Amino acid sequence: MSTPVDDPAPLDDPLSRERTHLAESRAALRAMRKDVESLDIRDVTANWVNAEVLARQIDERIKALADLSDTPLFFGRLDYLHSPGADQAEGADGERFYIGRRHVHDHDGDPMVIDWRAPVSQPFYRASKKDPLDIALRRRFGYTRGDITAYEDEHLSDPAEATRTSKLLQQEIERPRVGPMRDIVATIQPEQDEIVRSGLGGTVCVQGGPGTGKTAVGLHRVAYLLYAHRERLARTGTLVIGPNRSFLHYIEQVLPALGELTVQQATVDDLVAQGIEVRGTDDAAAAVIKGDARMAEVLRRAVHSHVTMPTEPVVVVRGSRRWRVPAYELEDIVRELLDRGIRYGAAREALPQRIAHAVLVQMERSGEAPDDRVQDAVARNAAVKAAVKAIWPPVDPAKLVLRLLTDADFLAVHADGVLDEDEQKSILWAKPVRSVKSAKWSPADAVLIDETTDLVQRTHSLGHVVLDEAQDLSPMQYRAVGRRCTTGSATVLGDLAQGTTPWATRSWDEALTHLGKSDGVIEELTAGFRVPTDVITYASRLLPHIAPGLTPVASVRENPGFFALRPISGAAEVVAACEELLRNEGSTGLIAADARVPALAQALTAAGITYLAPGEETTAETRLTLVPASLAKGLEYDYVVLDEPQAVVDGEPDERTGLRRLYVALTRAVSGLIVTHAAPLPPQLAE
Numbered sequence: 001m002s003t004p005v006d007d008p009a010p011l012d013d014p015l016s017r018e019r020t021h022l023a024e025s026r027a028a029l030r031a032m033r034k035d036v037e038s039l040d041i042r043d044v045t046a047n048w049v050n051a052e053v054l055a056r057q058i059d060e061r062i063k064a065l066a067d068l069s070d071t072p073l074f075f076g077r078l079d080y081l082h083s084p085g086a087d088q089a090e091g092a093d094g095e096r097f098y099i100g101r102r103h104v105h106d107h108d109g110d111p112m113v114i115d116w117r118a119p120v121s122q123p124f125y126r127a128s129k130k131d132p133l134d135i136a137l138r139r140r141f142g143y144t145r146g147d148i149t150a151y152e153d154e155h156l157s158d159p160a161e162a163t164r165t166s167k168l169l170q171q172e173i174e175r176p177r178v179g180p181m182r183d184i185v186a187t188i189q190p191e192q193d194e195i196v197r198s199g200l201g202g203t204v205c206v207q208g209g210p211g212t213g214k215t216a217v218g219l220h221r222v223a224y225l226l227y228a229h230r231e232r233l234a235r236t237g238t239l240v241i242g243p244n245r246s247f248l249h250y251i252e253q254v255l256p257a258l259g260e261l262t263v264q265q266a267t268v269d270d271l272v273a274q275g276i277e278v279r280g281t282d283d284a285a286a287a288v289i290k291g292d293a294r295m296a297e298v299l300r301r302a303v304h305s306h307v308t309m310p311t312e313p314v315v316v317v318r319g320s321r322r323w324r325v326p327a328y329e330l331e332d333i334v335r336e337l338l339d340r341g342i343r344y345g346a347a348r349e350a351l352p353q354r355i356a357h358a359v360l361v362q363m364e365r366s367g368e369a370p371d372d373r374v375q376d377a378v379a380r381n382a383a384v385k386a387a388v389k390a391i392w393p394p395v396d397p398a399k400l401v402l403r404l405l406t407d408a409d410f411l412a413v414h415a416d417g418v419l420d421e422d423e424q425k426s427i428l429w430a431k432p433v434r435s436v437k438s439a440k441w442s443p444a445d446a447v448l449i450d451e452t453t454d455l456v457q458r459t460h461s462l463g464h465v466v467l468d469e470a471q472d473l474s475p476m477q478y479r480a481v482g483r484r485c486t487t488g489s490a491t492v493l494g495d496l497a498q499g500t501t502p503w504a505t506r507s508w509d510e511a512l513t514h515l516g517k518s519d520g521v522i523e524e525l526t527a528g529f530r531v532p533t534d535v536i537t538y539a540s541r542l543l544p545h546i547a548p549g550l551t552p553v554a555s556v557r558e559n560p561g562f563f564a565l566r567p568i569s570g571a572a573e574v575v576a577a578c579e580e581l582l583r584n585e586g587s588t589g590l591i592a593a594d595a596r597v598p599a600l601a602q603a604l605t606a607a608g609i610t611y612l613a614p615g616e617e618t619t620a621e622t623r624l625t626l627v628p629a630s631l632a633k634g635l636e637y638d639y640v641v642l643d644e645p646q647a648v649v650d651g652e653p654d655e656r657t658g659l660r661r662l663y664v665a666l667t668r669a670v671s672g673l674i675v676t677h678a679a680p681l682p683p684q685l686a687e
Contacts, residue, residue, distance in 0.1 A: 018077075018141065019148050021098065025073050025112045029104045033065040064102070064259040071257060072143045074100030074113045075186035076124050079137035081157060084120050094136060099124045101185055102259045116185045117197075117227040125193040129163045132156035140168045140186070170558055173529050180253045180617060181636075184216045187529070195523055196220045200229045200464065203520035205492040205508045209553035210539070210667030211530030215634060218466045218493045219251065223258045225464055236463030236488060239264045241271070241481060243469040246615030247634040268477050269443050271484065272450035276398055280440030284502045284653050285426045290444035291474025291503045293514055294418050296451055301414040302400055303344050303455045306393050309334060314387045316359050316378055323359045330355065334391060345456040348392045352379040355387065397452035398436045401445060405429050447476045450483075459483040469634055470494035470511060474503040478514035490517055497547035498633060500661045502653065528553040530636060532561020535673045538685070539666035545684045546660045562639075562672030569678060571603035577641045577674045578609065578624055584671070586638030587618045587625065591665045593647035594628040600643065601626055629665050640669035646679045659684060 041054050067073070080094040097114045099121045104113035114121050123133040135156045142150030152168045155161045172187050188196065195217050198204050204221070208214030222240065226233055240255075240263055242248045248265045255263050269278065282290065289295070310330040316323045333354045337347040356378035363370045378384060404411050406429050415424050433439045441449075453459070465485040467473075471494035473481070481490070492515065496505060505511045512520040528536055533555040540552040566577060574590070581588045590611070592600055604611050604626065611624045614631045625637065629648045642648075642665050649658030662682065666673070675681075 015148065015151060018151060021112070022073060022148055024106075025098070025100075025104050026067055028106050028112050029065060029067050029073065031107065032104065033062060033067075036061050036065065060261050063256075063261055068146075068257065070146045071101070072141065072146060072148075072186070073104065074098040075141055075143075076100075077137070077139040077141075078121070078124055078135055079139075081134050081136045084134075097121070101183070101257065115227065117224045122193070122197070125188050126190050127156050128190075129154075129156055129161075140166060142168045142171065165558070173557065180249070181215070181251045183254050183257050184213060184220065185258070188217075188220065189213075189527065189529070191525065191527070192217050192220075196224050198521075200225050200232070200489055203490045203492070203512070203515075203517040205470075205494075205512055205520050205522045206525060207495065207508060207522060207550075208493070208525035209495055209497065209528065209550070210536065210664075211528040211555070211636075211670075212525035212553060213529055214493045214495070214525055215251065215468055216254070217525070218468060218491045219254045220258075221491050222263055222464065222466055223255060223260050226260050226263070229463075233463045234262070236461070237264065238262070238464045238466075239266060239462050239484060240466045241266055241268060241468065243267065243472060243633060244631065246613075246631055247469070249615040250635055268473065268480060269446065272446040272480050273441075273443075274450075274453075276436065276439075276441050276446060276449060278441050278443055278446050280442040280445070282442045282444050287442070287444050287474075288503050289419065289423050289427050290442075290448060291476045293475035293479070295448060295476055296479060297418050298404070298411075298415045299401075299448065299452050300455060302404055302410070303395055303452060304338070305414065306344075306395055307334065307338065308391055310387065310391050314355060314383055316381050316383050318378070318381075323362050325355060325358045325362075329358060330387070330391070333358070343454075343456060343458055344392075344395060346458070348388065348394070351388050351392050352384050355379070355384050356381075395452075395456055396436075397449050397456060400452055401448045402433060402436055402439055404448075405445070406433055444474070444476070447474070447480050450480050451476060454483050459486075461485055461487040463488040464490065466491045466493070467515075468493045469498075471496050471499040471505045472501045472633075473505065473511070474501070475510075475514040478511055479516070482514070482516035486516060490515065490520070492517075492520065495550075497543060497550055498660060498664050500630075500633070500652070500657055500664065502657065504657070504660070524551065526551050526553060528555040529557065530670050531555060531667050532557055532559060532563070532669070532671065532673075534560045534563040535669050536667065538563060538673075539663055541685050542659050542663045542666075546656060546663060559671070561669070564674045565681075566674055566676045567678070568676045571600060572607075574600060574641060574643050574676050575603050575607045575609065577676055578604070579607075581639035581641060581672065581674065582609075582624060584639060586671065587623050588639045588641070589625045589627050589632075589635070589637035589668055590641045590643065591627045591629055591632050591648075591668060592643035593651040594630050595651060596643060596647055597626060597628050627668075629661055632668055633664050636668055636670055638670045639672045640665075640674070642666060642673065642675045644677055644679060645675060645685065646677070646682055649682050 036058060039058055041051060076099040078097045078099060083095050097120055099116055100113040103115040105111050123135050124138060127133040127135045127138060138154045138156055140152045141148050152166060169187055192213055195204060195206060206214045206217060222238055244267060252265060310327045313327050314325045314330060337350060356375045359378050360370050360375050405427060408428055411424050462484050465481060467481055467490060470492045499505055508522050512518050536553050536555050543550060543552055578588060578590055609624060610622045611626045612622055614625060614627050614635060645662050648662045648665055652658035652661055
């Protein structure tokens with residue numbers, strides 16, 4: 001509730017008063033939900049369609065008002081020196097606001113909890129002793145299973161109080177990770193808040209090393225944009241794109257916990273594999289060429305090669321009259337459509353109308369007065385249809401890509417001056433394919449088909465897209481994502497040091513250009529909140545070898561964490577390291593080169609230790625996850641055992657990619673890391 005700051009009631013027992021306010025806020029939230037549940041829409045909807053839409057909206061509102069018993073309803077409090085918006089010279093009394101995950105009001109409509117995204121909440125994240133932003137007191141709350149157990153005050157406008165590190169903030173940052181990723185609304189830092197609250201109109205690219213919170217920042221930016229631009233984004237839609245299904249499962253509860261239920265989630269493969277079945281793979285050389293931005297020009301040429309300049313006139317018969325459009329005039333129409341650069345399909349749809357218009361001009365010159373109905377009839381005339389089919393035939397995107405990949409001559413014509421002979425040979429299929437359905441399409445092929453589809457017919461654009469782990473995308477994949485937000489904006493998240501594909505992004509400027517957002521703003525997060533100091537310091541030894549230009553992450557955690565190197569002689573000692581870490585509270589991940597996972601799985605089973613696959617939710621009984629190194633990106637665990645670093649490096653096609661994969665694996669731990677190795681460590685990890 002908005003409360004006068006000079007209220008003396010809480011002075012005797014502040015903790016009891018805050019607990020009372022929490023109980024009253026929970027009761028108010030239940031009342032808000034009950035009010036929505038009791039709505040009767042029978043007399044306010046015109047038809048069953050409206051009724052269905054309204055019922056769905058009400059259902060989503062009910063879900064958004066759920067009271068999560070283990071989640072604090074509010075996590076902070078702001079006591080303003082003056083009422084926000086009031087003239088400070090008037091000496092107006094200040095107000096008190098409780099800051100939480102969603103807005104809660106009482107039966108009179110007065111706020112009891114303010115949404116963290118509201119402007120009045122912003123000083124909770126931005127205010128400091130240096131710039132108090134008219135805040136007298138900032139209070140943080142400590143919780144245990146949803147109940148307030150502690151509080152901590154900062155008197156920001158009191159010059160006599162020294163600046164100090166918040167212990168509750170540190171405890172929240174270092175709290176054990178069990179289950180999926182959670183929100184960070186209680187711990188957002190000023191530099192993160194600036195990105196979260198950046199406007200909808202601009203694209204933001206966030207470069208952030210391990211543990212800097214870039215994924216959380218991206219998700220919270222979506223939540224903020226939905227708050228600030230709800231009606232617009234309700235029409236245009238929002239989408240979060242992650243690297244794989246395990247990652248999406250890991251983050252899927254963050255937005256619902258903030259009351260946002262309408263955001264779609266997908267991988268790039270999900271977006272582009274529409275209408276075809278992806279069953280094949282490419283070698284690295286072929287995948288790199290197929291993912292190269294030059295393929296867009298090859299596809300454009302191939303699509304427009306279907307257009308044939310007319311050599312015969314079109315003769316339209318209407319009643320006793322014959323109207324003739326000569327070949328040279330048809331050619332002018334075709335060239336004008338080509339020069340406009342509109343989609344192939346849109347131009348094909350426009351062509352019969354252009355021909356019909358030419359006929360109408362002749363009719364008018366002869367003294368007739370045709371209207372739009374006559375033009376439409378001429379456009380549907382058999383002679384016009386036949387001419388359009390001959391001049392501008394339909395193009396099937398999958399069939400066109402199949403022809404490029406199986407017909408060397410066709411590819412050579414359209415790749416001339418774009419791809420050299422060796423590059424063309426690298427993407428040609430060795431065996432002929434009978435049909436689109438029987439083809440073993442690879443993920444890169446699906447992107448080519450998606451590009452071709454967009455050349456024929458414009459891809460639907462969303463209002464905002466979040467692209468996480470973006471450093472692993474090829475230029476053609478960036479183009480595929482960019483097509484989904486041509487009229488919207490994007491949040492691009494990644495770390496150049498963690499690029500583990502042969503086509504990994506070399507610079508964010510280049511990535512934004514391929515995305516079609518060259519005017520995007522690049523921000524860098526360098527403060528590490530997740531990875532302990534000793535762990536990130538060790539992992540950062542690899543940076544000069546994998547990303548020389550990047551600033552190493554500086555951990556801001558007071559707890560240096562646990563770190564150990566363990567020479568071993570067999571899998572039993574890896575299992576023992578897991579058992580050691582499982583004695584601690586929280587989750588444990590065993591990360592290993594993909595080829596070593598089966599043997600380690602057998603060793604764990606033989607020892608009677610149950611384990612999960614990446615993305616599966618940990619429980620009190622099963623807190624160990626066995627993680628192939630190829631799937632570790634974006635995941636985090638309280639404790640990690642990293643098995644055989646050199647095997648992780650050797651599992652990749654080249655050393656640089658292997659070292660980047662190792663960097664990812666080394667930086668998944670939140671509290672402690674044990675590195676086990678029988679083979680020598682990679683020399684890049686030496687002092």
